[in-house]
Amino acid sequence: MTDAPGILPCQAIDTLIERGAITAPTAFEADQAQPASLDLRLGERVWRVRASFLPRIGCAVSDRIADVAMHQLDLTAGAVLERGCVYIAEIQERLALPPAISARANPKSSTGRVDVFVRLLTNGQPAFDDVAAGYAGPMFLEIAPQTFSILVRTGTRLNQLRLKRGAPPLLGVKSVGVDLADGICGYRARRHAGVVDMDFEDSHDPRDFWEPLIPRRGELLLDPGEFYILASKDRVEIPVLEAAEMTPIDPSVGEFRVHYAGFFDPGFGTAEAGGEGSRGVLEVRSHETPFLLEDGQTVARLVFEPLTQRPDRLYGAGGSHYQRQGLRLSKHFRAW
Numbered sequence: 001m002t003d004a005p006g007i008l009p010c011q012a013i014d015t016l017i018e019r020g021a022i023t024a025p026t027a028f029e030a031d032q033a034q035p036a037s038l039d040l041r042l043g044e045r046v047w048r049v050r051a052s053f054l055p056r057i058g059c060a061v062s063d064r065i066a067d068v069a070m071h072q073l074d075l076t077a078g079a080v081l082e083r084g085c086v087y088i089a090e091i092q093e094r095l096a097l098p099p100a101i102s103a104r105a106n107p108k109s110s111t112g113r114v115d116v117f118v119r120l121l122t123n124g125q126p127a128f129d130d131v132a133a134g135y136a137g138p139m140f141l142e143i144a145p146q147t148f149s150i151l152v153r154t155g156t157r158l159n160q161l162r163l164k165r166g167a168p169p170l171l172g173v174k175s176v177g178v179d180l181a182d183g184i185c186g187y188r189a190r191r192h193a194g195v196v197d198m199d200f201e202d203s204h205d206p207r208d209f210w211e212p213l214i215p216r217r218g219e220l221l222l223d224p225g226e227f228y229i230l231a232s233k234d235r236v237e238i239p240v241l242e243a244a245e246m247t248p249i250d251p252s253v254g255e256f257r258v259h260y261a262g263f264f265d266p267g268f269g270t271a272e273a274g275g276e277g278s279r280g281v282l283e284v285r286s287h288e289t290p291f292l293l294e295d296g297q298t299v300a301r302l303v304f305e306p307l308t309q310r311p312d313r314l315y316g317a318g319g320s321h322y323q324r325q326g327l328r329l330s331k332h333f334r335a336w
Contacts, residue, residue, distance in 0.1 A: 003100075003165070004165070004166075004306075004308045004309075005164075005165055005166030005167055005168050005169065005306075005308070006164065006165060006166075006168045006305065006306040006307050006308040007036050007162055007163070007164050007168060007243045007305055007306070007307045007308065008036070008101070008162075008163040008164060008165060008307070008308055009035060009036055009266070009307050009308065009309055009310065009311035009312065010033045010034065010035050010036065010311050010312055010313050011309075011311065011312045012163075012308065012309070013033045013037075013038050013163060014033055016097075016098075016101070016163070017033075020096060021095065021096050021097055021098060021101070022038070022093055022094070022095060022096075023093070023094050023096070024041070024092045024093045024094065025092060026041075026092060026155075032157075034160065034265055034313075034315070035265040035266050035267060035311040035313050035314055035315050036162060036243045036263075036265050036266055036307060036311060037160040037161060037162045037163075037263055037265065038093070038160060038161045038162075038163070039108065039157040039159075039160050040091050040092070040093050040105070040120075040139065040141070040157065040158075040159050040160060040161055041091065041092045041093065041154075041155045041156065041157055042075055042089050042090070042091065042092070042141070042152055042153070042154055042155065042156045042157075042158065043075070043089065043090030043091055043092045043154060044074065044075055044076050044090065044154050045072055045073070045074065045075065045089070045090050046072070046073045046075055046079065046081070046087050046088065046089035046090070046143070046152075047065050047069040047070075047071070047072050047073070047087060047088045047089075048069070048070045048071050048072075048073065048085060048086070048087055049065065049068040049069055049070060049086050049087065049088050050068050050070055050086075051068055051086065052086050052142060052144070053067075053068060054121070054125075054126050054127070054128065055121065055122075055123060055124060055125065055126065056124075056126065057124055057126055058124050059123070059124060060123045060124070060137075061088070061121045061122070061123055061138070061140045062138075065088055065140075069088075073087075075089070075152060075153055075154045075156075076153070076154050077153075078151055078152065078153040079151070079152065079153075080149055080150070080151050080195055081143055081145055081149060081150050081151075081152060082145065082149045083145040083146060083147060083148055083149045084145070084146075085144070085145070086142065086143075086144045087142070087143045087144070088121070088140055088141070088142055088143075089140065089141045089143055089152075090138070090140060091120075091138065091139040091140060091141055092154075092155075093139060093161075094137065094138050094139070095122075095131065095135050095136060095137065095139065096136040097131070097133065097134050097135050097136065097163075098134065099133060099134040100133060100134075100165050100166060101133060101134070101163055101164070101165055102130070102131055102132060102133040102134075102135075102163070102164055103130075103131035103135075103161050103162060103163045103164065104129055104130055104131065104161070104162050104164070105119075105120035105129045105130075105131070105159050105160065105161050105162070106129065106159060106160060106162070106245070106262040106263045107158065107159050107160075107262075108157060108158060108159055108160050109281070109330070110198075110330040110331050110332065111158045111159065111198075112283045113229060113281065113283055113329060113330035114145075114147070114148055114150065114196050114198075114330050114332065115145070115146040115147040115148065115189060115227045115283070115285070116143065116144070116145045116146065116148075116150060116158065117142075117143075117144040117145075117146055118141055118142060118143050118144070118158050118159050119141070119142045120139060120140070120141060120142075120159060120161075121139070121140040121141070121142060122135055122137060122138075122139055122140075123137045123138070128142070131161070141158060141159060143158065146227065146285070147189045147191070147193075147227045148189070148193055148194075148195070148196045148209065149194075149195045149196070150195065150196050150197075150198050151195050151196070151197040151198060151199075152198050152199075153199060155199075156198050156199055158198065160263060162243070162263060164305075165308055168305040168306055169305070169306065170303065170304070170305065171242060171304040171305060171306055172303075172304045173301050173302065173303055173304070174301065174302040174304070175298045175300075175301055176232050176233075176234070176236070176246065176280055176282075176298065176299060176300045176301060176302060177232065177233035177234060177296045177297055177298050177299065178230050178231070178232065178233060178282060178293055178295070178296070178297055178299045179230070179231045179232060179233040179279070179295065179296075179327075180215040180218050180219065180220050180230075180293060180294065180295035180296075181215075181218065181295060182214075182215075183214065184212045184213065184214060184327070185213055185214065185215045185220060185230065185231075185327070186212075186213045186220070186228050186229050186230040186231070186327060187206075187210040187211065187212055187213060187228065187229045187327075187329060188210065188211045188213055188226055188227070188228050189209065189210060189211075189226070189227040189228075189229075190208070190209055190210060190211055193208055193209045194208060194209070196209070196332055197332070198332070200332060201331045201332060202331070202332075202333070202334050203332065203334070204332050204333045204334065205333075205334060206329055206333040206334060206335075206336050207336075209333065210229070210329065210333075212336070213228070215295070218294060218295035219292055219293065219294055219295070220292075220293045221290055221291070221292050221293075222284065222286035222290060222291045222292075222293060223286060223290060224286050224287065224288055224289060224290060225285075225286070226285070226286060227283070227284070227285050228282075228283075228284040228285070229281060229282070229283060229284075229327070229329060230281075230282040230284055230299075230327070231279045231280070231281055231282065231326060231327040231328075232279045232280035232281075232282060233295070233296050234279075235269060235276075235277055235278060235279060236264065236268065236269045236278055236279060236280040236302070237268070237269040237270055237276075237278070238264045238265065238266055238267065238268040238269060238270070238304075238315070239266065239270070240266045240267050240270065240272060240273075240310060240311070240314055241266065241306060241307050241309075241310055242266060242304050242305065242306055242307060243263070243264065243265060243266055243304070243305055243307060244263075244264040244302045244303060244304045244305070245262040245263060245264070245302070245303050245305075246262045246264070246280070246300050246301070246302050246303075247262070247300055247301050247302075247303065264280075264302070264315075265314075265315040266307060266310075266311055266314060266315060267311075267314030267315040267316065268315040268316070270314070272314065273314040273315055273316050274316055275315065275316050279326050279327070280302075281327065281328055282299060282300065284299070
């Protein structure tokens with residue numbers, strides 16, 4: 001494993017697993033390590049809690065759960081997590097990181113695209129999603145379905161972990177504009193829809209959950225509290241020796257949140273990985289006031305960081321729902 005600062009590629013993640021720095025009570029799955037991230041799996045228990053929280057420095061997450069838990073659910077047979085409620089779930093994977101290795105978590109693309117807000121919690125860490133260098137202990141996931149209720153089970157993957165050595169340098173920032181050209185430009189989530197089974201692909205009728213949107217004069221009015229799926233105006237390409245994270249909100253471009261799922265793996269959108277022409281899918285939620293978007297308007301920014309070495313696998317090499325994507329709903333839904 002190289003000592004250079006940067007994001008660890010899949011083969012370095014495999015090495016951490018082999019050395020016991022990442023463990024789990026069940027065997028790791030073959031596709032769990034992505035080119036520059038590791039999918040995390042839900043454990044056996046989830047608690048409905050009355051409020052979100054952060055653990056105090058030096059305190060365990062489990063101690064805070066005892067203070068705010070309303071009831072416990074068993075995930076071994078599956079459970080429905082209701083929209084508008086907050087839950088804390090066990091994560092199967094446990095960390096014993098080397099001193100120079102830290103981590104950061106984000107929702108998976110398929111999680112963000114159904115408007116499920118998830119954030120990682122670790123013992124004694126007073127910040128969501130960040131894992132301190134050398135951390136040893138369990139991980140928990142806060143789950144807050146916003147629009148659809150969801151069905152999950154032990155082993156369901158809702159978020160992913162990016163591991164890094166040292167402090168990777170910032171390689172660049174790219175603005176991302178929104179595509180509001182003629183035709184269907186996006187989808188707005190329907191309220192009071194059914195349950196989304198997070199482990200079933202191509203199995204939900206999109207018409208029961210989404211309303212297609214057609215812009216007028218290259219504009220789209222975002223209503224407060226509504227959830228939208230839109231696409232980037234330009235192609236997104238992540239070089240094979242880099243990874244990128246899309247900033248979830250930037251007040252300088254508007255009062256709305258863009259892209260819950262912030263990771264872009266190396267090779268996304270590249271010709272080498274068979275993804276030339278891929279667009280970024282934008283998960284957008286307006287805040288307190290209506291907001292009028294215009295075609296091409298900047299809505300987010302991509303931040304690029306280096307990998308410590310070239311990954312053995314590039315994004316989409318083993319098959320992906322989102323390589324070569326344009327405007328697309330999550331993998332749970334059949335084609336429109």
